[in-house]
Amino acid sequence: MVVQALKDQGVDTVFGYPGGAVLPIYDEIFLQNDIRHYLVRHEQGAVHAAEGYARSTGKPGVVLVTSGPGATNAVTGMTDALMDSIPLVVLTGQVPTFLIGTDGFQEADTVGITRPCTKHNWLVKDPGRLSDTIHQAFQVATTGRPGPVLIDIPKDVQFATGDYTAPEEARVHHYQPRMDGDEAAIEALVSLIETAERPVFYTGGGVINSGPEASRLLRELVDTTGFPITSTLMGLGAYPASGKNWLGMLGMHGLYEANLAMHDCDLMINVGARFDDRITGRVQDFSPGSRKVHIDIDPSSINKVIRVDVPIIGDVGRVLKRALEVWKARGGRTEAEAVRQWWYRINDWRKVDCLAFTESKKTIRPQHALSRLEALTRDHPQRYISTEVGQHQMWAAQYLRFDEPNRWMTSGGLGTMGYGFPASIGVQVAHPDALVINVAGEASWLMNMQEMGTAVQYRLPVKQFILNNERLGMVRQWQELLHGERYSHSWSESLPDFVKLAEAFGAKGIMVSDPADLDDAIREMLAHDGPVIFDCLVEKHENCFPMIPSGKPHNEMLLGENASTEGAIGTSGGMLV
Amino acid sequence: MAALNIEKGTSKHSAYDLRDPHVEAQETHTLAVVVDNEAGVLARVIGLFSGRGYNIESLTVAETDHTGHVSRITVVTTGTPSVIEQIKAQLGRIVPVHEVHDLTADGAAVERELALFKVSGTGNERIEALRLAEIFRANVVDSTLESFVFEITGTPQKVDAFADLMRPLGLVEIARTGVAALSRGAA
Ligand SMILES: Cc1cc2nc3c(=O)[nH]c(=O)nc-3n(C[C@H](O)[C@H](O)[C@H](O)COP(=O)(O)OP(=O)(O)OC[C@H]3O[C@@H](n4cnc5c(N)ncnc54)[C@H](O)[C@@H]3O)c2cc1C
Ligand SMILES: Cc1ncc(C[n+]2csc(CCOP(=O)(O)OP(=O)(O)O)c2C)c(N)n1
Numbered sequence: 161m162v163v164q165a166l167k168d169q170g171v172d173t174v175f176g177y178p179g180g181a182v183l184p185i186y187d188e189i190f191l192q193n194d195i196r197h198y199l200v201r202h203e204q205g206a207v208h209a210a211e212g213y214a215r216s217t218g219k220p221g222v223v224l225v226t227s228g229p230g231a232t233n234a235v236t237g238m239t240d241a242l243m244d245s246i247p248l249v250v251l252t253g254q255v256p257t258f259l260i261g262t263d264g265f266q267e268a269d270t271v272g273i274t275r276p277c278t279k280h281n282w283l284v285k286d287p288g289r290l291s292d293t294i295h296q297a298f299q300v301a302t303t304g305r306p307g308p309v310l311i312d313i314p315k316d317v318q319f320a321t322g323d324y325t326a327p328e329e330a331r332v333h334h335y336q337p338r339m340d341g342d343e344a345a346i347e348a349l350v351s352l353i354e355t356a357e358r359p360v361f362y363t364g365g366g367v368i369n370s371g372p373e374a375s376r377l378l379r380e381l382v383d384t385t386g387f388p389i390t391s392t393l394m395g396l397g398a399y400p401a402s403g404k405n406w407l408g409m410l411g412m413h414g415l416y417e418a419n420l421a422m423h424d425c426d427l428m429i430n431v432g433a434r435f436d437d438r439i440t441g442r443v444q445d446f447s448p449g450s451r452k453v454h455i456d457i458d459p460s461s462i463n464k465v466i467r468v469d470v471p472i473i474g475d476v477g478r479v480l481k482r483a484l485e486v487w488k489a490r491g492g493r494t495e496a497e498a499v500r501q502w503w504y505r506i507n508d509w510r511k512v513d514c515l516a517f518t519e520s521k522k523t524i525r526p527q528h529a530l531s532r533l534e535a536l537t538r539d540h541p542q543r544y545i546s547t548e549v550g551q552h553q554m555w556a557a558q559y560l561r562f563d564e565p566n567r568w569m570t571s572g573g574l575g576t577m578g579y580g581f582p583a584s585i586g587v588q589v590a591h592p593d594a595l596v597i598n599v600a601g602e603a604s605w606l607m608n609m610q611e612m613g614t615a616v617q618y619r620l621p622v623k624q625f626i627l628n629n630e631r632l633g634m635v636r637q638w639q640e641l642l643h644g645e646r647y648s649h650s651w652s653e654s655l656p657d658f659v660k661l662a663e664a665f666g667a668k669g670i671m672v673s674d675p676a677d678l679d680d681a682i683r684e685m686l687a688h689d690g691p692v693i694f695d696c697l698v699e700k701h702e703n704c705f706p707m708i709p710s711g712k713p714h715n716e717m718l719l720g721e722n723a724s725t726e727g728a729i730g731t732s733g734g735m736l737v
Numbered sequence: 738m739a740a741l742n743i744e745k746g747t748s749k750h751s752a753y754d755l756r757d758p759h760v761e762a763q764e765t766h767t768l769a770v771v772v773d774n775e776a777g778v779l780a781r782v783i784g785l786f787s788g789r790g791y792n793i794e795s796l797t798v799a800e801t802d803h804t805g806h807v808s809r810i811t812v813v814t815t816g817t818p819s820v821i822e823q824i825k826a827q828l829g830r831i832v833p834v835h836e837v838h839d840l841t842a843d844g845a846a847v848e849r850e851l852a853l854f855k856v857s858g859t860g861n862e863r864i865e866a867l868r869l870a871e872i873f874r875a876n877v878v879d880s881t882l883e884s885f886v887f888e889i890t891g892t893p894q895k896v897d898a899f900a901d902l903m904r905p906l907g908l909v910e911i912a913r914t915g916v917a918a919l920s921r922g923a924a
Contacts (some may be wrong), residue, residue, distance in 0.1 A: 275781060275789050280832040281775065300832055334773075335832050460826035539754060 161287075161324055162251065162313070163188040163195060168327050171195060171222050173213060173589060174490025181225025182206065184216035184318035186224075198589060198618060200608035207237020207308075208608070211246045212586030215569050216544055218303050218371055220247040226458070227253045228266030231312075232273065236576060238308045239277040243573025244394060245369055247306035249297050250278075250424035256316040257285050259276040270312045279307030285314065287322035295330035304337030305458040306369055337457055341474035341482060348470045349429070349453050350487045356427035358388045358450075358505075359500035362439075363396030364408065365572070366432015366456060366476050368565050369721040375565045378431065379403070381484055385494050388506055390418035390434050394572045397562035407506070412438045412708050413554040415476060416514035416717060417506055419706070422447050423714035424505070430454040432476045435465040436573070437710070445713030454478045454574040459488035514706050515558055516722035524675050524699045526552060526627045533625060540596035543567065544587045548580040548604030551704040556599040559693050578607030581624060585611055588620040595623070595686070602695075603630040604654045612665040615691040623685055624693045629700045630655060637703045641718075658695035660724050665691075673697040740795040761817035765794065767848060767918045768825065771832035774800050774808040782810055791816060791824050794868050795850075795893070795915035809833065813916050840918050848918040852896045857884040860905030866906045873899050884909070884912075 166174070174197045178186045189197050199244045200206040201224045204594050210221025225234050231252040241248045255264040256477040280300050284290050293311055301309045354357070357691040361382055367374050375398045383387045389399050392408040399406060408415035410422055422428065428450045433439070435454075440446040443465060452468040455462070455476055472479055517527045537543050538561070545560055546569035547553040553570060562568050569587060570681050571579035584598035598605075605626050615622050662669030668688050672681035672695070676679045705720035772778045779798055786793050794813040800810045801853045814824060821839070840846035856866045856873070863883070870877065871886050873895070879886035889899055893916060899913060 260799060270781070276784055277778065281838060305830075333832070458830065460823065460825075460827070460830050464823055464826075467819075 161291055161322065162294065162318070163192060164294060164324060165291045165327075167194050168300045168450075169295065170219070170629065173198065174222045175209045175213070175586065176224030177203050177206055177226065177230060179228075179230050179253065179266070181227035181315050182230075182251075182316065182318070183225060183253075185251070185253070185313075195226070198585075198614065200582065201613045202608065203436045204237050204578065204610045205585070205608050206440075207234050207241065207250065208576075208579050208582035209578070209586035209589070209611075209614075210242050210248050211237065211244075211579060212546055212583030213590045214246050214567050215368070215583075216249060216566050216668065218566060218588045220249055220298060220306075223248060225250070225252055226266070227255055227577050228268045229267055231270040235277055237548045238274060238310065238540045240574040240576045240579060241308040242279065243278050244571065245303040245306050245365060246308065249294075249301050249386040250308060250310040252310060253318070253366050254283065254312045254314040257314045258316070259415065260314065265606075268492060270310070274310050274681055277308070277312045279305075281310040281312065283312045283314075284317055287317050287320035290317060292325040292330050292526075296333050297326065299333055300335055303335070305461075314417075320703065325366050329599035336472055339457075339475045339478050341472040342481035342584040343482075345372065345470055345472045346479065346483050346486055349472065349483055350490060352427050352451060353385060353387075353429075353487060354490070355470065355491045355495060356387075357495050358425045358502045359385070359427040359429065360407075360425040361387055361389035361399075361423045361429050361431060361501065362391075362422060362433055363389060363395045363398055364392040364433025365430040366434075367395050367398040368432075370432065371655060372478035372565060374475075375399070375430075377477060377480040377484060377655070379441045382479055382488075384492065385486075385734075387429075387494075387498070388421055390414070390421065390502070392436065392439060392572070393557055393570060395433065396557060397565045397579035399563035400563035402563055409557050410439060412441075412710070413704055413706060415558070415560065416512050416706055416719065416723070417509040419708065420451060420509050421506055425450045425517055428452045430468070431638070432456060434461045436466070438587075441512070441710070441712050441714055442557060444612060447714070449705040452597050462609055465697070481522060483508045499676060506627045512719070514719055516721045517720065518722060519675065520699065521675060523699045524673065524696060525680055526555050526654075526702055527559060528553050528675065528719065529627060529678065529698060530677050530684060533597070533599075534560050536679065536686065537597070540595045542583075542591060544569070544591060544594050544596045546570065546587060546596070547582040548579040548600040548607075549575045549577045549600040549634075550600070551605055551629075551637065551702070552599055554634075554704045555627070560599075572723065577601075577604035579604075581608050581622075582611050582614075584622040584624075585614055585620055587616070588615075588622050596621075597623045597625050599622055600626045601629065602626050602655060603631060603632050606652075606656075609661075612662070612667060616666045619690065621688070621690050621692075625685075627657070627698050628656065628658070628693050629698050629702065631700055633702070634704070636701075640703065640707065641707075658693045662691075662693040667691040669693045669695065671695040671697070671721050751761075761819065763815050764818060764821060764841075765813060765815045765913070766821050767846060767916060768814065768841055769811045769829070769838040769901055769918060770810040770812065770828055770834060771836040771838075772808050772810060772831075773835070774806040775833055777832075778808070781833070782812070782828065785827055785831065786812075786814070788829065792818065795913075797915040797917055801918050811916055811918050838920070840920055843920055844922075845921045846918050847921060848892055848916050849890055850893050850896055850914055850916050851877070851888065851890045852911060852913040854887040854889065854900075854903055854911055855884060855909040856903050856907050857909050858888065859883050862863065862906045866903060868901075869902050869906075875899065
């Protein structure tokens with residue numbers, strides 16, 4: 161019954177790990193060929209793989225794990241998906257209903273434990289409700305603000321026979337989020353577009369969540385208005401990095417020009433972003449002179465952190481479509497001359513060239529490694545990137561360029577080390593012919609390295625691009641800048657030999673430490689038809705700049721040594737450095 | 738690297754210091770939350786308050802529509818106006834929640850609470866307790882030679898006032914139901 165319900169929901173891929181409490185479902189899986197099950201090596205890996213699958217396809221990811229430890233191992237992944245609004249349906253086995261509450265073998269209060277880390281969860285005690293609940297679960301996971309849901313199924317319910325409810329007959333849940341924006345609010349947005357002198361689009365993961373059509377509409381609106389656009393970490397690719405209005409990512413490690421545009425703008429149009437603290441810095445100083453519009457499907461995102469002038473509750477795609485219609489019908493006007501002046505200021509900030517770095521002949525600088533990776537893979541028609549968490553993640557966001565949505569998988573809200581490798585597996589499963597690269601730090605990568613077995617077993621040619629600084633680099637950076645250079649436990653000691661490690665799993669390993677060999681090594685990695693661990697030994701004490709220290713306003717940014725700050729201080733209108 | 742504008746060796750620039758120090762006034766609001774009467778729904782509501790650091794002053798819950806399996810949770814909470822707005826939006830996000838009414842913001846509402854008071858004493862104190870109970874229209878629902886159990890209904894303020902008066906007169910125990918509330922008028 162479970163497998164039938166999944167099929168009827170269009171599921172063809174499940175990531176999972178068996179155990180006593182889910183054996184009846186594994187039996188059903190064994191007896192059919194429509195759904196492919198991928199056996200991971202740890203349940204956390206299953207959930208992140210499903211996240212990678214979901215983010216790269218726009219479809220919900222499906223996970224199947226056993227009761228007790230299977231369920232608790234999945235908790236980190238579900239929390240990650242909740243923070244980043246990724247649709248997942250997680251099925252867990254549970255002890256039989258008559259054993260619930262007796263501390264039965266591998267019993268855990270799964271719905272209790274996962275209540276705060278799912279959008280919703282269900283314990284199904286009645287076999288008659290099982291298929292209906294699964295259909296509802298898909299509806300809840302994918303509508304409104306997407307998120308993970310969990311269905312806990314006791315073993316006796318799995319064995320029981322009951323009436324099957326087809327998706328069309330399933331109870332429609334009263335949960336029906338609002339999709340269309342308020343007409344008056346959209347009119348207000350259009351008026352602001354017509355009169356703004358220093359506008360900026362601040363876009364986020366909500367554009368990706370809304371689907372490819374939302375990205376297309378966003379591009380149209382940005383290009384026809386001529387307004388500058390920046391995006392959060394989660395929204396990269398919605399507007400192409402090669403587009404002429406692109407300012408780059410904003411926020412704590414965002415680009416100078418993007419952050420100053422946010423600080424000095426008079427109109428901020430937030431499209432599917434949630435004013436995260438990595439973006440706002442000190443809230444009292446956040447973009448003090450602007451009027452703010454916020455398009456978001458979740459009413460709780462509105463006014464949660466920053467008070468906005470024009471809230472528009474609805475789906476990004478629907479709201480942008482309507483806004484474009486209204487704006488065009490009213491003549492498609494902007495304050496073009498003022499906006500041109502605004503671009504002059506922005507171009508002055510751009511001259512700071514905040515991502516500039518000098519290559520070293522002796523050691524590979526991580527920025528250089530990523531620039532070369534970008535240069536050598538840019539033209540690949542189907543390049544997907546995932547990352548782990550740390551400095552490498554920020555450098556990847558800065559130096560890799562995304563021209564399409566759904567090509568960038570990263571753990572933003574929870575910042576889960578160990579996310580990237582399994583996520584890359586999920587992406588590769590969904591796109592067998594694509595080039596899938598996980599940009600990793602050695603410490604993060606080790607957190608889910610057991611998934612190497614999964615990659616080899618299913619011949620998934622994922623490339624593990626490890627920027628190995630033998631440090632918990634991001635932690636080390638904070639300790640250097642904010643904790644008096646006391647490097648408490650931020651070394652990666654006793655690291656494995658990654659080449660041998662790859663070989664031990666039956667994969668290929670490449671190690672490179674000389675900048676002169678870098679390009680050839682990357683080419684060798686790309687040419688290999690199979691999983692590769694690429695151990696790139698990089699400069700150990702590199703810091704990631706620009707950086708806005710927590711709790712600082714946007715215009716108090718730390719810049720790298722190569723940024724040319726002269727001239728910029730005067731125009732920024734604020735206190736630099 | 739451009740000069741650091743932060744003191745080294747301190748951790749006062751922590752990400753956790755981002756709360757707006759412009760403290761807004763605290764308000765008390767009564768919220769009526771209409772929910773599906775399904776397992777765990779109360780835990781979801783309570784978990785939201787504890788997980789996000791909101792206050793619960795009082796909470797009552799009971800099924801109000803048996804055929805529709807709908808329950809009504811009445812929560813009294815305090816917070817700044819923006820926190821109250823967040824609480825309502827967060828409650829609205831819970832999947833089995835149908836509606837959230839802010840009875841305080843919607844205008845006048847009737848609020849009532851029921852409480853039981855056990856008061857023990859003899860002589861003048863006992864007489865005084867009985868006299869005050871009459872003034873508060875509390876009923877005697879149990880009595881022995883040295884004790885009474887009073888039943889009182891009213892606003893939480895009235896119940897508080899009664900408690901203050903009973904305390905010197907031998908108050909032993911109080912049981913309160915928490916607030917039930919409805920908006921005034923036909924709608
Ligand atoms: C080490 C580290 C450093 C970081 N530094 C930065 C940084 O410098 N810059 C940065 O940007 N981030 C950074 N992040 C990420 C940051 O923590 C947040 O995850 C990120 O900024 C949130 O992105 P977002 O605002 O786009 O929101 P998301 O988390 O993507 O949320 C999406 C929003 O859109 C809404 N939404 C969803 N679907 C729809 C729809 N269909 N229609 C309308 N609205 C919808 C949701 O309700 C939600 O409010 C960092 C993370 C880590 C781990
Ligand atoms: C599971 C988990 N534990 C701890 C952290 C805190 N943390 C953030 S970045 C980081 C260091 C990451 O080191 P590495 O993966 O080598 O990447 P680098 O910063 O060196 O590029 C740590 C420990 C985290 N984000 N996730």
